[in-house]
Amino acid sequence: MGRSEPAAREPVTRLAGHWLTAVTSAGLGQQGAADRLLLCRLTTGAAVLRTVWHLPPGRFLADYQPLVDQAAGKRGSGWTLHPLAYEALRCVAAASTGAWMLGAKHPAVKITANASFALLQRRVVALDDSLYSYNSHLNVFLGLLSLLDDSAEPGSRNPHEEYAAALLTAMQAYYATMYLQSALAKLTAVGWRWARGRTLRGAWAELGTPTGKRLSAMSPELARAASTAALLYELAFAPALVVLWKRKALLGLSSAAFHGAIKATLDISFWHLSWFSVPLFTAPAASSRAYRRLLAAGTRSAPAGRQLAVVGALAGAAPLVRSWLKRRRRRV
Numbered sequence: 001m002g003r004s005e006p007a008a009r010e011p012v013t014r015l016a017g018h019w020l021t022a023v024t025s026a027g028l029g030q031q032g033a034a035d036r037l038l039l040c041r042l043t044t045g046a047a048v049l050r051t052v053w054h055l056p057p058g059r060f061l062a063d064y065q066p067l068v069d070q071a072a073g074k075r076g077s078g079w080t081l082h083p084l085a086y087e088a089l090r091c092v093a094a095a096s097t098g099a100w101m102l103g104a105k106h107p108a109v110k111i112t113a114n115a116s117f118a119l120l121q122r123r124v125v126a127l128d129d130s131l132y133s134y135n136s137h138l139n140v141f142l143g144l145l146s147l148l149d150d151s152a153e154p155g156s157r158n159p160h161e162e163y164a165a166a167l168l169t170a171m172q173a174y175y176a177t178m179y180l181q182s183a184l185a186k187l188t189a190v191g192w193r194w195a196r197g198r199t200l201r202g203a204w205a206e207l208g209t210p211t212g213k214r215l216s217a218m219s220p221e222l223a224r225a226a227s228t229a230a231l232l233y234e235l236a237f238a239p240a241l242v243v244l245w246k247r248k249a250l251l252g253l254s255s256a257a258f259h260g261a262i263k264a265t266l267d268i269s270f271w272h273l274s275w276f277s278v279p280l281f282t283a284p285a286a287s288s289r290a291y292r293r294l295l296a297a298g299t300r301s302a303p304a305g306r307q308l309a310v311v312g313a314l315a316g317a318a319p320l321v322r323s324w325l326k327r328r329r330r331r332v
Helices: 014-025 033-053 058-071 083-101 107-127 129-133 137-145 161-189 191-196 198-207 210-216 220-243 245-266 277-281 285-300 302-331
Strands: none
Touching: 033 083, 033 107, 033 137, 033 161, 033 277, 033 285, 033 302, 058 083, 058 107, 083 107, 083 302, 107 137, 137 161, 161 191, 161 220, 161 277, 191 198, 191 220, 198 210, 198 220, 198 245, 210 220, 210 245, 220 245, 245 277, 285 302
8 A cells, every 4th residue: 555645734723724824825835935944944043043142141231231221210120130040041042942953843942942032032122122123033933933844854745835835925024024114113213304315324424334434425315315225125125025926036135135235334234134035035945955954864863863952952052151161260
């Protein structure tokens, strides 16, 4: 008898079922969605690790939180962590995320990675409420990607391909929404006057790279044109994703170029966002082949899977442990 086909999985929630139905009925399926999600998994894990590694030390937050609260007229932040607990939480987040990156599929690993990273983000936001939207998309992407088993072997039939397409579409839509949010924030705070270029020209002059400083010395019309183009680009990205759905790879390239121009003139990278421009929209499915084979090796052999998870956990936590030991030695 031939091998039976895997049974279709029911959506984990009613909302997931509605989203899957909407994506399917709207013709938004994407070939190679599971492969592209693998790249998004690798990118998300790397972005979360970099974020955790570069968070301020716990002692810094403990020392400066009262000063920030006093300057803001607050009596207290309402939620704090002891510096040692905060550092331990950073290690837990880095270790669990590293293990997940290298194929750990146990729900406890995924829950730990999501919960610990969310708590760290909450602690940083307690220092400044305006930081809540800075890189919260990493929490969203980590949570969404944790829902899918994307370690199937190359060439095997993936019964979750339709779920992968729906999940990828959700991440692309969220990415587009962040551009829309940025544009609306400009319009809410400054209005259409932002397009006059004065804000951008001042940023070029005070904060810009040598290229940006040269641009600030040129005609004000240049800053006005650049400001208008940036605002229109952010407003148009979400509608363009719908209209140019079959050409969305071009949107990914344009996003990479957009952030490249910002980096070249203002030295602001927005790396935690721009890293996703190619994996989400542009990268060919074949580019995830090596990573898929690595995960598949851990799936075929339980010992190999455990070894990969341990390597990922150690690699994730090692920079934090090394940094903590250096600080300890300096204090001694």
